[in-house]
Amino acid sequence: DGGITQSPKYLFRKEGQNVTLSCEQNLNHDAMYWYRQDPGQGLRLIYYSQIVNDFQKGDIAEGYSVSREKKESFPLTVTSAQKNPTAFYLCASSTSGYSTDTQYFGPGTRLTVL
């Protein structure tokens, strides 16, 4: 089945730790995205990548880092510099980087800082 997988589903982090959220897609999409969602809020873009080995900052990139070494994979690292990382994180992909292309989402990772 084609789709987007995210792991883990739940993640707990101690303050001062870096954690990495996984996102994999087998849709052969060029573009991938990371969003953050806080309770009762819409989605805010963290990073996006339109092609392998290239990525751009979104609206709230501070305290996060990404890599895009393979077309299928776009991991997100939440660093200790991110002051309030507790949130729901959604990964998405689309055929190209044009925002009129439909983005398809993974099931999300819920990160909690202890």
Next chain:
Amino acid sequence: AQKITQTQPGMFVQEKEAVTLDCTYDTSDPSYGLFWYKQPSSGEMIFLIYQGSYDQQNATEGRYSLNFQKARKSANLVISASQLGDSAMYFCAMGFSGNTPLVFGKGTRLSVIA
């Protein structure tokens, strides 16, 4: 500035009735697209329907239709014959030609009552 406004934080509808979820947008870009996504309590964002700014006819997908009024800059989602499984958050989003990221509204929580 590009902006999406969803003015209804919450809506209730009786099962089997139709419901309209409001979405207004603001952009000076002549080429854009409007999306609706459903987010059930599980968290995954599910793509429902898309309308391009140059599309002459309103988009329909099964029980979902998009009431697109370009002059009023509105793109309301109509769900016919509501089902209990339609209870979820619904997000309107706008994309543009080029690489400008997708803009999301804050969402409307729909509750379907038996």
